[in-house]
Amino acid sequence: MASSVLAQALPIRCVRNAHSDPREAHATRHAPAALPGRRNCLLLLTAATALNTLQMPSKAADIPLFGLRQGLRKVEKKAEELVKEGFETVDKGVVAAEKGIEAAEKGFEAAEKGIETAEKGIETTRQNPPASLVDNGVN
Known part of the structure; x- marks a missing residue:
């Protein structure tokens, strides 16, 4: 759902040659692909960060480093x-x-x-x- 919203917000336009003959395709110049503007890049960056945050909720214990620390604390208390x-x-x-x-x-x-x-x-x-x-x- 969020990826479809992102795809609608960021239309990436590519110009294609519709030539059926490969010789004609090489004879004509290709138009460069349209690059997204600053606004689209900013929106893409913000949306990607938000999507990553929403898709992967995690706790500090799930992160390997913090999980090890928590485990070590438990082991130290038992010791x-x-x-x-x-x-x-x-x-x-x-x-x-x-x-x-x-x-x-x-x-x-x-x-x-x-x-x-x-x-x-x-x-x-x-x-x-x-x-x-x-x-x-x-x-």
């Missing part, structure tokens, strides 16, 4: 979220490891106290053996 989650997981792991180390230290301290108590018990039994052991001759 940032993954890194944050990774740091949170590492922090939780460090806290859990610290608690485990503290529990192990308490276990070692309890074991040391148990060993010390056992050693004291052994020393006291050597110094003062029970009567049942002395009577049997175990000493």
Whole structure:
């Protein structure tokens, strides 16, 4: 529809030779093709721009460069979220490891106290053996 309006607005005139014999066509001079004037060129330029704009509505995301940028932004946001989650997981792991180390230290301290108590018990039994052991001759 728009192209027919454009064709009507810009008549391009060409002069043709209607000679049937090729020798006659070469014998006569050809008239030069009529070139469009400044007004027609201006109208053509304006109409062509308007037609291109109407025919191809596009978004910035459809343009490859902008589409790549938008895609990169999405990927960067996802990467940032993954890194944050990774740091949170590492922090939780460090806290859990610290608690485990503290529990192990308490276990070692309890074991040391148990060993010390056992050693004291052994020393006291050597110094003062029970009567049942002395009577049997175990000493």
